[in-house]
Amino acid sequence: MNCPNCGSPIEPAATFCTNCGAHLSNIPPQKPVTAIPKEYKPIGAWGYVGWNILFAIPVVGFVLLIVFSFSNSNINRRNYARSFWCTLLVAVVLVIVLSIVAAATGTMDELMQALQELQGSL
Numbered sequence: 001m002n003c004p005n006c007g008s009p010i011e012p013a014a015t016f017c018t019n020c021g022a023h024l025s026n027i028p029p030q031k032p033v034t035a036i037p038k039e040y041k042p043i044g045a046w047g048y049v050g051w052n053i054l055f056a057i058p059v060v061g062f063v064l065l066i067v068f069s070f071s072n073s074n075i076n077r078r079n080y081a082r083s084f085w086c087t088l089l090v091a092v093v094l095v096i097v098l099s100i101v102a103a104a105t106g107t108m109d110e111l112m113q114a115l116q117e118l119q120g121s122l
Contacts, residue, residue, distance in 0.1 A: 043076045051077065055084050 003010050005022035015024055036042070043051070055061040068081035102108040 039072060039075050041074060041076070043074070043080065048080065051080055052084075055081070 002008065003017040003020060003022055003024070005017060006020040008017065008019040010017055010019075010024065016022065017024060055065050065081055065084060068077055069085060071078055071081075099108070102111065
C-alpha cells in the first residue's frame with residue numbers, strides 16, 4: 001500500500017505515513033495487484049498478424065485453427081481462432097452466392113472465356 005499524499009510505501013495497519021506524516025485513517029484498504037492469469041494473457045497487434053499468417057498456411061494453418069478453436073490455454077487466442085472461422089464462413093457463403101448470381105445472369109461464361117484467353121496469352 002502507498003501513501004496517497006507522497007506515494008511512499010506504508011504498512012497496511014499504519015495510521016500515519018512514516019515519510020510525510022499524513023494521517024491514514026480515512027483511506028480505504030486497497031486490493032493487492034494480481035497478475036493476469038496465463039489463460040487471459042492479451043495478444044499484441046503483431047501477435048494477431050502472426051496468427052493470421054499462420055492460419056493462412058493451407059494444411060498446417062487449418063489444423064492449428066481447429067486446435068486453437070477448442071483450446072483453453074489462452075482465451076484470447078481461442079476467440080481469435082473462432083472469429084477466423086466466422087470470417088471464413090462469411091467468405092465461403094459470399095463466394096457461393098456470387099457464383100449463383102453469376103451463373104444465373106450468364107456472366108459466368110464470359111468470366112471463364114476471359115480467364116481462358118488470359119491463360120492462353122501467358
